[in-house]
Amino acid sequence: VMVHAEFVNGKMSPITMELLGIGRRLADDLGEELSALLIGKEAVPFSREAIAYGAQRVYLVSNPLLDSYNSDAYTGAITSVCRQVNPSIMLLGQTDTGRDLAPRLAVRLGGGLAMDCIDLSIDPQTKLMLQTKPVFGGNAYAVMITPTARPQMATVRPKTMSPLERDDSRQGEVVPLEIGIESSMIKAEVIETVKEEVEGIKLEEAEIVV
Numbered sequence: 731v732m733v734h735a736e737f738v739n740g741k742m743s744p745i746t747m748e749l750l751g752i753g754r755r756l757a758d759d760l761g762e763e764l765s766a767l768l769i770g771k772e773a774v775p776f777s778r779e780a781i782a783y784g785a786q787r788v789y790l791v792s793n794p795l796l797d798s799y800n801s802d803a804y805t806g807a808i809t810s811v812c813r814q815v816n817p818s819i820m821l822l823g824q825t826d827t828g829r830d831l832a833p834r835l836a837v838r839l840g841g842g843l844a845m846d847c848i849d850l851s852i853d854p855q856t857k858l859m860l861q862t863k864p865v866f867g868g869n870a871y872a873v874m875i876t877p878t879a880r881p882q883m884a885t886v887r888p889k890t891m892s893p894l895e896r897d898d899s900r901q902g903e904v905v906p907l908e909i910g911i912e913s914s915m916i917k918a919e920v921i922e923t924v925k926e927e928v929e930g931i932k933l934e935e936a937e938i939v940v
Contacts, residue, residue: 731753731756731757731760731762731763731764731765732753732765732766732812732820732821733746733749733764733765733766733767733785734749734769734808734820734821734822734828734831735749735766735768735769735773735776736823736825737770737772737773737776742779742780742783743823743825744888744893745823745824745828745886745888746783746823747893747894748823748886748888748889748890748892749822749823749886749891750764750766750780750783750784750785750894751783751891751893751894752850752891753784753819753821754894756850756851756852757786759851759852760818760857762818763787764784764786764787765785765787765788765789765815765817766780766787766788766789767791767808767811768780768788768789768791769791769796769804770792770796770797770798772797773790774790780902781900781904782897782898783894783896784894785902786902786903787903788903789811789815789905789906789907790904790905790906791811791907792906793807793909795916798923799920800918800919800920801830801834801918802915802916802918803916804827804831805834805835805838806909809835809838810909811907812835812881813839816881818882819859819881819882819883819884820881820883820884821850821883822883822884822885822886823885823886823888824846824885824887824888828885829845829885832883832885833845835883839883840880841876841879841880841882841883842876842878843884843885844861844874844876844883845863846863846885846887847861847862847884847886847890848863848864848886850862850886850891853875858876858877859875859882859884860873860875861873861875861876862874888934888935889934889935
């Protein structure tokens with residue numbers, strides 16, 4: 731079971747901790763390993779933190795073309811990693827990055843994908859991942875299964891899963907991976923990033939919304 735880790739302003743994103751929490755539960759139910767995929771130079775210092783939140787193995791991918799998010803570069807890198815590691819399940823956050831990456835990866839890897847999930851579990855008989863998501867404007871829930879395609883992929887809505895308690899005594903392995911990414915693979919270039927200054931708690935990170 732592999733989790734794509736995200737980082738915001740030099741910190742591990744809360745959704746990554748939540749993904750590691752649900753990923754740990756899925757991996758335990760399957761009797762498999764939980765791994766985290768960390769991409770770019772900003773991610774390197776967080777390998778121990780990912781282990782503290784439940785990962786047994788951390789894959790580190792570094793390349794100057796991956797130091798800032800780019801759809802083409804990240805899609806190529808994660809596709810290459812998945813073909814090497816061959817995870818049965820791939821989890822991403824339902825974030826700007828996750829919404830952009832997940833469909834691209836599903837097409838390239840031939841995996842089944844459910845977006846915006848609020849619960850994930852393993853069917854004890856078939857060992858397939860059950861993906862619960864809102865439908866009809868949130869008036870009902872649908873449980874989806876991808877029985878044949880691998881990896882089974884899902885994006886998870888923030889604030890719907892619980893992270894594990896951080897435990898710095900947890901042991902894990904850090905594995906650097908060499909991924910061939912060339913500038914010719916990148917079709918779009920980010921010219922400028924403008925950050926909006928927001929005061930107070932971000933809406934998506936608030937415990938209570940009135």
